[in-house]
Amino acid sequence: MSASFVLLGLLSSGPKHGYELKRAYDRSLPNAKPLAFGQVYATIGRLERDGLVERAGQDRDGGPDRVAYALTDLGRQSLDEWLGAVEPPAPYVSSVLLAKVVVALLTADSDRAGTYLADQRAAHTARLRELTRSKHESTANIGDVITADFAIAHLDADLRWLRTTLERVGEMHQETSP
The missing domain is CATH 1.10.10.10 (Winged helix-like DNA-binding domain superfamily/Winged helix DNA-binding domain)
Structure with a gap:
């Protein structure tokens, strides 16, 4: 910004x-x-x-x-x-969340990646609930509500990615486990 x-x-x-x-x-x-x-x-x-x-x-x-x-x-x-001016979509994906999962997988530690993903999902879910509540507070103005909506949309996208990635890591773990 x-x-x-x-x-x-x-x-x-x-x-x-x-x-x-x-x-x-x-x-x-x-x-x-x-x-x-x-x-x-x-x-x-x-x-x-x-x-x-x-x-x-x-x-x-x-x-x-x-x-x-x-x-x-x-x-x-x-x-x-x-x-x-129209804001172009970001050309590159970068986030600490993505980097941690990739690094955990690069170290061939799918258990660590799975644990991290599950913990991160819990943290995202808690923040999502907090933001949803904040929109309904009596002191919330339009700026507060649209800011919360923006954050909620991004958290929701992250949660979908976390769920999909957890499934993929689980499948990978099953394929590599004897």
């Missing part, structure tokens, strides 16, 4: 300082990897250097100086282009 464009999108509603951007990012993408404060300020610095945001004021409000940033016309145009 491009933090730059998320920050541009957050600035589209009006000027914000770094702390507000961080809070808005974490609130808008609750199941995404949290954005560190340092990353917010480094990204804003690059966006400012590239003319996509500009300083829009400064306040102290009882603490250190806080600089607010606003979207420039070029920033709005860049955001509009990004939002209008």
Whole structure:
């Protein structure tokens, strides 16, 4: 995910300082990897250097100086282009989950792979239940619900793959066992 464009999108509603951007990012993408404060300020610095945001004021409000940033016309145009571009499907499959199973199989340890797959399936199922419950909480907003739906769809795909892979590992184990 491009933090730059998320920050541009957050600035589209009006000027914000770094702390507000961080809070808005974490609130808008609750199941995404949290954005560190340092990353917010480094990204804003690059966006400012590239003319996509500009300083829009400064306040102290009882603490250190806080600089607010606003979207420039070029920033709005860049955001509009990004939002209008179709995201191509990922050309490569990479995940720690896949790597662990492949490595376990490469070590000729189908029992380890089977155990790992079963344990991972249990962890995925627990997370799926947790996300499903979160969608029905009274505090859930539309962003929370669609983020949970996205995560649930991916977990569901992983669970289908885990089930199929467990079956294949079991078949392989039967073929190689005396």
